[in-house]
Structure formats: C-alpha cells, structure tokens
Amino acid sequence: MLTDLTIAEARDGLRAGRFSAVDLTMAHLLAIEALNPRLNAFITVSHSKALAQAQAADAALAKGEHGALTGIPLAIKDLFCTEGVRTTAGSRILEPFVPPYESTVTANLLRDGAVFLGKANLDEFAMGSSNMTSAFGPVENPWKRLRDPDAVLVPGGSSGGSAAAVAARMAMGATGTDTGGSIRQPAAFCGLVGVKPSYGRCSRWGVVAFASSLDHPGPFARTVQDSAIMLGSMAGFDPKDSTSAERPVPDYEAACKRGVKGLRIGVPREYLADGMPAEIEALWQQGLTWLREAGAEIVDVSLPHTQYGLATYYIVAPAEASSNLARYDGVRFGLRKDGGELAEMYGNTRAAGFGPEVRRRIMIGTYVLSAGYYDAYYLRAQKIRALILRDFNDVFSQVDALLTPTAPNAAFAQGENMDDPIKMYLNDVFTVGANLAGVPAISVPAGLDANGLPLGLQIIGRPFDEETVFAVSAEIERAAGFTALPQIRAGQ
Numbered sequence: 491m492l493t494d495l496t497i498a499e500a501r502d503g504l505r506a507g508r509f510s511a512v513d514l515t516m517a518h519l520l521a522i523e524a525l526n527p528r529l530n531a532f533i534t535v536s537h538s539k540a541l542a543q544a545q546a547a548d549a550a551l552a553k554g555e556h557g558a559l560t561g562i563p564l565a566i567k568d569l570f571c572t573e574g575v576r577t578t579a580g581s582r583i584l585e586p587f588v589p590p591y592e593s594t595v596t597a598n599l600l601r602d603g604a605v606f607l608g609k610a611n612l613d614e615f616a617m618g619s620s621n622m623t624s625a626f627g628p629v630e631n632p633w634k635r636l637r638d639p640d641a642v643l644v645p646g647g648s649s650g651g652s653a654a655a656v657a658a659r660m661a662m663g664a665t666g667t668d669t670g671g672s673i674r675q676p677a678a679f680c681g682l683v684g685v686k687p688s689y690g691r692c693s694r695w696g697v698v699a700f701a702s703s704l705d706h707p708g709p710f711a712r713t714v715q716d717s718a719i720m721l722g723s724m725a726g727f728d729p730k731d732s733t734s735a736e737r738p739v740p741d742y743e744a745a746c747k748r749g750v751k752g753l754r755i756g757v758p759r760e761y762l763a764d765g766m767p768a769e770i771e772a773l774w775q776q777g778l779t780w781l782r783e784a785g786a787e788i789v790d791v792s793l794p795h796t797q798y799g800l801a802t803y804y805i806v807a808p809a810e811a812s813s814n815l816a817r818y819d820g821v822r823f824g825l826r827k828d829g830g831e832l833a834e835m836y837g838n839t840r841a842a843g844f845g846p847e848v849r850r851r852i853m854i855g856t857y858v859l860s861a862g863y864y865d866a867y868y869l870r871a872q873k874i875r876a877l878i879l880r881d882f883n884d885v886f887s888q889v890d891a892l893l894t895p896t897a898p899n900a901a902f903a904q905g906e907n908m909d910d911p912i913k914m915y916l917n918d919v920f921t922v923g924a925n926l927a928g929v930p931a932i933s934v935p936a937g938l939d940a941n942g943l944p945l946g947l948q949i950i951g952r953p954f955d956e957e958t959v960f961a962v963s964a965e966i967e968r969a970a971g972f973t974a975l976p977q978i979r980a981g982q
C-alpha cells in the first residue's frame with residue numbers, strides 16, 4: 491500500500507517513476523476520507539490544493555527537478571500559518587482566520603516540493619497534553635488497549651492531530667510544535683519519531699505564538715531517517731525570526747548512519763521519578779543496554795534542578811502566553827463579539843473565543859507577571875531556568891547525549907486526567923527540561939507496554955548537535971525493531 495511507505499521509500503519510488511505524486515496524494519486523501527470522520531485528526535482538509543501541488547510535483551519529477559520532499563504528502567499542525575488556508579490554532583477565536591502569508595517552516599517544505607494534505611488538530615493554542623482542549627473536538631489515538639479495546643485513547647498533545655494522522659497512515663509525516671513536550675509526548679503515545687530541535691533551528695515566524703522562548707517547530711515521522719529528511723527541509727536561518735540561529739543545516743540523514751561507538755551516554759538519576767511504572771523503567775534500562783552493546787559508554791549523571799522543571803515551566807509558559815494572547819482582542823484577527831463600548835467588545839470576544847484551559851493559562855500568566863507577584867514567581871522562575879540550563883551545560887561536558895523515558899505513562903483514555911489540571915501537567919515531567927534549556931531532543935518508539943501501547947525513549951543532546959541525537963535515535967530504533975502497528979490505519 492502506498493500509505494505504508496516511509497518518506498525515504500516514497501521519495502525513491504517517485505524518482506524511479508514507480509508511481510506518481512498524484513497517486514500518492516490520492517491514496518492519502520482517500521485514507522483521510524475513510525478515517526478522519528472517526529479520528530478527527532484534521533480540522534481542514536485541502537483536497538484541491540493538495541492535488542494541484544501533487545500535479546506540480548509530477549511535472550517537476552518528469553523534468554528531473556526534485557527537492558528533498560517532492561511529492562511527499564504531509565499534515566501541517568494548525569498552528570502554522572498557511573497562505574490562503576484557514577489557520578485556527580484549535581481555537582474559536584481564530585476560527586475564521588485565513589492568513590495572507592506562509593510560515594517560514596511551511597514555506598521551506600513547499601520550496602522542497604512537499605504536498606500539504608491539510609491542517610492537523612491540536613490542543614487550543616497548543617496548551618495541553620491530550621488534544622482534549624481543541625475547540626474542534628478531541629482526536630482519537632489510532633492505537634487500542636489489548637485488554638480494553640473499546641476505550642478511546644488520546645493521541646497526546648498538543649500536536650495530537652499531527653501524531654494521529656501519521657500513525658494512522660493519513661499522512662507520511664507532519665509538522666508539530668513543542669513548547670513543553672508537544673511533539674515528543676504525542677510521538678511516544680502514537681508509536682512515532684518526534685523531533686524537537688534546538689531553539690533557533692526552525693524559524694517561529696508565522697507560527698501562532700504560545701510561549702515564544704519555549705516554542706520549537708519540529709517534525710513527526712514513522713522512522714528516524716524520515717524525521718531527519720523533514721528536519722533538514724524545515725530548518726535554517728530566517729532573518730524574520732530574531733531568535734533564529736545563523737548556522738548551516740547539517741546533513742541529518744547522513745548523521746543517522748554514524749553509529750554510537752565511543753559515545754558517552756548519560757543517565758540523569760533525577761529522572762528516576764517516584765512512582766515511575768516498572769515497565770517504563772525496564773524499557774529505559776533496555777535502551778541503555780542496547781546502546782552499551784552498540785559500543786557506547788553509559789555514565790551516571792545528575793541534573794540537580796530537575797525537580798523544579800515543571801513548576802518553572804508552568805510559570806514561564808503561561809506568563810509568555812498571557813502576553814502573546816493579548817493580541818486577540820476582536821480588532822485585528824478572527825472572531826469579534828460586539829459590545830456597548832470597546833472594553834466590553836474585548837471582554838465579549840475573549841470570553842466567547844477562548845476555552846477554559848486557555849483562560850486558566852491567561853489568568854496564571856497575568857497573576858505571575860503582576861506588580862505584586864512578579865519577583866516572587868516570574869523572576870524566580872527565570873533564575874531557576876538559568877540553573878536548569880547550567881545543569882545541562884555541566885552534564886554535556888561529561889557526556890555526548892542523555893537517554894530518558896519520554897513520558898511517565900502510555901496513552902490514557904479520553905476523560906482521564908481531566909479532573910485535575912496538575913495531573914495533566916505531570917505528563918510533561920521528562921520533556922520540559924529540554925524546552926527550558928533549548929537543547930535538541932527526540933522521542934523514538936522503543937517498545938510496547940503490557941496493554942500493547944507504544945512507549946518512547948527520549949534522547950537529549952547538546953545545543954545544535956542534532957546530529958548526535960539522530961545517531962543515537964537511529965541506534966535505538968535499530969535495536970528496538972519496533973514494527974507494531976496501530977489497529978486503526980489506512981487499509982484496515
């Protein structure tokens with residue numbers, strides 16, 4: 491089936507003329523037609539645009555002109571502005587918003603010939619770990635529990651639609667954004683590879699802002715090599731983003747073949763959280779054994795401020811969000827609900843446009859930034875963030891990369907963890923550190939839990955050393971031999 495190919499296989503098949511880009515795109519559009527009414531992974535499907543892009547890809551291939559992704563059908567998280575295609579951020583407040591411009595990351599993908607199938611569902615403004623906060627409804631994870639097959643599981647969040655689309659073979663790859671784990675955690679829940687590159691590697695220009703100092707665009711794919719191909723296309727300096735890094739983009743695909751011989755891999759002892767399920771700890775140990783057998787040296791290390799990561803994140807992220815979301819006032823973008831005078835119109839618009847989780851974050855954010863509490867919360871969180879960054883710097887003078895679990899649990903059911911926001915926030919315990927420090931991290935599917943659900947291992951590296959992270963990820967992927975498939979997928 492065309493929908494089962496990897497990006498690398500499809501790329502070779504297209505270049506060899508074994509099938510056309512239109513065939514490949516049609517196969518994915520049909521899969522979306524069959525599966526999306528149930529999974530709800532796409533908010534918007536752009537049939538005609540996708541077919542036009544596929545025809546252009548075929549014309550380019552016929553002339554022997556191809557980019558890294560010519561004719562490859564992708565899903566785009568609905569947080570990336572796409573010119574002429576509605577971009578909602580999963581929120582009522584942007585429901586009618588059609589951007590007049592293209593984000594840099596999606597423009598880079600189009601430059602390299604990619605086909606965009608549509609816009610993927612997400613938690614509202616990327617705030618969440620379950621895709622349950624989307625104004626366009628929840629996404630169903632295509633994986634099922636062996637012992638409770640009727641339970642509807644979440645795909646993780648916030649990039650839940652991107653992950654479900656790739657896992658169910660509705661797209662070959664997808665873009666996501668990761669502010670505290672939103673690429674890696676859904677990748678782990680859906681049995682995919684998810685890459686959060688270094689801060690500054692992928693431009694944030696044209697990506698709807700959540701927390702600007704923590705937001706990282708990155709790819710989802712079914713293999714490490716595919717994610718490397720995608721990142722190579724998405725990454726690069728962008729003068730329109732003042733935090734974009736002016737560095738050449740290395741050959742990530744080549745880096746996947748480097749092996750791990752002689753690398754030093756750190757095991758941060760603070761990640762052995764109380765109450766970590768035994769099977770996740772066992773998988774972590776298994777991952778270390780795989781790397782040792784492949785010639786790496788395993789070293790115990792310490793990231794002493796790990797325990798403050800979540801608290802720091804849940805001050806800094808809402809603070810930045812409350813400031814970023816001030817722009818949705820009914821005047822410039824999207825929804826407007828009229829009122830007697832201006833302030834009333836603002837209030838009516840924001841009350842009608844934002845869901846409960848977004849309102850909670852705006853309230854936390856304005857509270858920690860308010861004159862009386864700024865020093866006690868925001869300033870203190872910034873200081874601890876600096877210590878967390880120093881922990882990573884110290885550790886990377888001893889080791890080349892770290893290995894940890896991606897999440898403290900496998901996918902949970904819709905409705906679970908919903909009674910208490912703190913329970914939901916705990917899902918990010920292993921992922922937020924890399925966002926606070928800006929270092930690259932990849933989640934790789936490494937095994938199944940006792941209930942048949944995928945579990946991920948996370949590899950964290952030095953700033954801008956994605957190449958080593960890809961090399962270690964590829965080794966884990968090879969050793970794990972993860973071939974399990976979700977129950978709900980194209981052709982089933």
Ligand code: GLN
Pocket residue numbers: 616617618619647648667668669670671672673700807918
């Ligand atoms: N789950 C985290 C949050 O709710 C991370 C979200 C993200 O990375 N966008 O903020």
